[in-house]
Structure formats: structure tokens, C-alpha cells
Amino acid sequence: MAGIVDDIAGDGGLDGLRRVSETITELESRRTRMIDQLRREHRASWDEIGKACGMTRQGATRRWSRKAHAASFGEAAGAYERGRPSYPVSAVDWVVPRGARRVLDLGAGTGKFTRLLVDAGLDVVAVEPSEQMRDQLTAAVPRAAVFDGSAERIPLPDADVDAVVVAQAWHWVDPKIAVPEVARVLRPGGTLGLVWNNRDRGEPWVAQLDTILRQPARHRIDTEPDIGEPFEQLERTEIRWRHRLGRAELLDMVASRSYIIVLPEQRRRELLGEVGELLDTHPDLKGRDEITLPYVTRCTRAVYSSR
Structure with a gap:
């Protein structure tokens, strides 16, 4: 050795x-x-x-x-693409500063946020560590440049982008490594935007769904994280909206949760069965072809200071 x-x-x-x-x-x-x-x-x-x-x-x-x-x-990756919601367009307007042209979607997954950035007329680079996710992303958003990488290892040169957006992924990164790496690829005055979709538990059936989903892994994602130097001017906002989906899509949304994926197969089937029973018996869901799932999208943005 x-x-x-x-x-x-x-x-x-x-x-x-x-x-x-x-x-x-x-x-x-x-x-x-x-x-x-x-x-x-x-x-x-x-x-x-x-x-x-x-x-x-x-x-x-x-x-x-x-x-x-x-x-x-x-x-x-397939269930993720079919079942996960998009994001409100107003989230793009809020996290990407006016005047930005080149934007990095970091931890882009299957491209849920990427396609909104492209539709906004931006020059978009998407970075995602999972090969299967990148395959879905490339097919869904062919106008984005897609690369293998992570928040700790961004395959871009210094000062390459005007903004970095991380949708539904910042809780997976190591901030001690990711924060300086994001700063490296940002131009001075550029922004880091963090976005999370959260189901609105104020709806009774959503609260019941979350009770089922929290059985295997009682954990809490910090959707209001501190970022720290060299970022400043930290701001936050919430956007309430509703996502329409069918029964199969809702089951795919559940099946694509990381803590569900890693369950033993028998326990995973049992949990999906409990979700199916909720869909079949709850008065707000029973017999409906289309389900309206309320969300609160939490956004954080901060400005990179090169001082």
C-alpha cells in the first residue's frame, strides 16, 4: 500500500x-x-x-x-419523473435574478425545474450525479446542457454562471464543500437559490398521507438553511399552489421517496398498500380520477459576494 x-x-x-x-x-x-x-x-x-x-x-x-x-x-428515476410535481413558475422568477442569462440547475434530477428555466429563455446547464436521472433529464429537456457531477464537484469553470438553483436537493449535499464550490462557478453578484416543494398538511387527507409516509423514516428536512459566507443578503419566501395528478402518479410520487426506495420489498409493498387504501376510502379522494395535492414551495436566495 x-x-x-x-x-x-x-x-x-x-x-x-x-x-x-x-x-x-x-x-x-x-x-x-x-x-x-x-x-x-x-x-x-x-x-x-x-x-x-x-x-x-x-x-x-x-x-x-x-x-x-x-x-x-x-x-x-422513472417513478420520480412520473410522480414528482413541477414547481410554480413564480419560483423561477423569484430565485433567478432579473438580468441573469446563464443558469446552473444543480442536482437537477429528471429536470422538473430545468424545463422551467429553459422555458424562461435562459441558457441552462444541468448537473446531476445519477446516470438514470440524467437519461430522463436529457430526454425531457433536450435544450439543456447536461453533465455528470454534484454540488461538491461541479464540472464547470470558475465564474461561469449568473445563478445557481438547487431544487429539492440541497439537503443531500455537504455544505462545507458545496458552498465554496458553488461560489467558485458563480460570477460576482450572482445568486444561489434553494427550492423545496412541501405537501400542505393543512389539508386533512394530506396529513393522513404524511402520517403513513413518516412511518419508516421520521426525519425532517431543513427547508430554511443558513448558507453563510461568501453569501449574503439572505431572503426567503413561500408560494402556495396546487398540483393535479392521477392515482397512479400519486403512487409513483410515494414510490420515488428515498426512504421508501430503500425499504425491504415486503415493507415497501405494505406501505404502498396503505396509501392505496387511503385513496380508496377517504371521502375527499374516493372514486376520483384526478387528485388535487396542495403544496407550499419554500425558496431561499442569497447573493455571492467576492469581497
């Missing part, structure tokens, strides 16, 4: 440091993929994974459970 490291480091210096850093990044990415596969195929517990990585079970789950959930979207 020492010999391999010496070969990579060479004579040291900045070039050697760069090669070592690139190797560490690639090895960490490979380790994450291996852990994801072990968990998806139920071949190893978190205790076993922790021991193999030289850490405790708690340390392993803290480090990789979120990444494993994020990586799970690829296998449900």
Missing part, C-alpha cells in the same frame, strides 16, 4: 498533492457506491460496514446513510 501511495504522490509538491487528493476523492466515491450496493442488496448491516471501514456503527450511519439514500434515486 505504501508503494502505491508513493507512486501517486511522486516527488510531492502541488502536483503530488493534487494527484493524492484526486485519488482520495475517487476512492471515497467508490467506497460510497460499494456501501450503497451492500445496503440495497441487504448484504451487510451498518455494524458490519462500520467494522470494515474501521469505525463504529454510529459513525458509519452518520457518514453514509444520507449518501445511500441520495444514491437510491437512480433505480426509481
Whole structure:
């Protein structure tokens, strides 16, 4: 092992440091993929994974459970595209500053927000780490330039875009790495916009649906995160709107949740059955071909200051 490291480091210096850093990044990415596969195929517990990585079970789950959930979207890319809602057009108007021309949609998924950016006449670059998601995105939004990458590794040059938008994805990133990386690709005075769709639990049947969905994973997504330097002028807004969809699309929306995807198959079928029973029996849903699902879209924006 020492010999391999010496070969990579060479004579040291900045070039050697760069090669070592690139190797560490690639090895960490490979380790994450291996852990994801072990968990998806139920071949190893978190205790076993922790021991193999030289850490405790708690340390392993803290480090990789979120990444494993994020990586799970690829296998449900079709359900994600069919079931996930779009966003209100007013969200684009709010998070993208007037005068912006070139915009990065970061963590673009299947292109739900990307197509709104393209329809607004913007020059759009979309970055998404999942190959299956990128396939859906490329087919749905052919006018966007689509690249493999992540918030921690954006495949764009410095000062390349006027705005960066992250829709339904910022909670998956490591802000310590992502914030300076986003700042790197932004032009001075450019903006970072964060967007989340949240189901409106004020509707009784939506509250019941959320109770079912929260059974396997009681977690809370922070939709009002701090961003910190070098960003300033932090602002937030909420947009209320309604999404119309059919029964099959609603079931696809449920099936595309990361914590549903990683459930054992039997438990996953049971949960989808509970959602189906809600659709069949609730007085606001029973017998309806079209369902109206209320949303609150929460938006955050901040300006990059190069001072």
C-alpha cells in the first residue's frame, strides 16, 4: 500500500498533492457506491460496514446513510419523473435574478425545474450525479446542457454562471464543500437559490398521507438553511399552489421517496398498500380520477459576494 501511495504522490509538491487528493476523492466515491450496493442488496448491516471501514456503527450511519439514500434515486428515476410535481413558475422568477442569462440547475434530477428555466429563455446547464436521472433529464429537456457531477464537484469553470438553483436537493449535499464550490462557478453578484416543494398538511387527507409516509423514516428536512459566507443578503419566501395528478402518479410520487426506495420489498409493498387504501376510502379522494395535492414551495436566495 505504501508503494502505491508513493507512486501517486511522486516527488510531492502541488502536483503530488493534487494527484493524492484526486485519488482520495475517487476512492471515497467508490467506497460510497460499494456501501450503497451492500445496503440495497441487504448484504451487510451498518455494524458490519462500520467494522470494515474501521469505525463504529454510529459513525458509519452518520457518514453514509444520507449518501445511500441520495444514491437510491437512480433505480426509481422513472417513478420520480412520473410522480414528482413541477414547481410554480413564480419560483423561477423569484430565485433567478432579473438580468441573469446563464443558469446552473444543480442536482437537477429528471429536470422538473430545468424545463422551467429553459422555458424562461435562459441558457441552462444541468448537473446531476445519477446516470438514470440524467437519461430522463436529457430526454425531457433536450435544450439543456447536461453533465455528470454534484454540488461538491461541479464540472464547470470558475465564474461561469449568473445563478445557481438547487431544487429539492440541497439537503443531500455537504455544505462545507458545496458552498465554496458553488461560489467558485458563480460570477460576482450572482445568486444561489434553494427550492423545496412541501405537501400542505393543512389539508386533512394530506396529513393522513404524511402520517403513513413518516412511518419508516421520521426525519425532517431543513427547508430554511443558513448558507453563510461568501453569501449574503439572505431572503426567503413561500408560494402556495396546487398540483393535479392521477392515482397512479400519486403512487409513483410515494414510490420515488428515498426512504421508501430503500425499504425491504415486503415493507415497501405494505406501505404502498396503505396509501392505496387511503385513496380508496377517504371521502375527499374516493372514486376520483384526478387528485388535487396542495403544496407550499419554500425558496431561499442569497447573493455571492467576492469581497
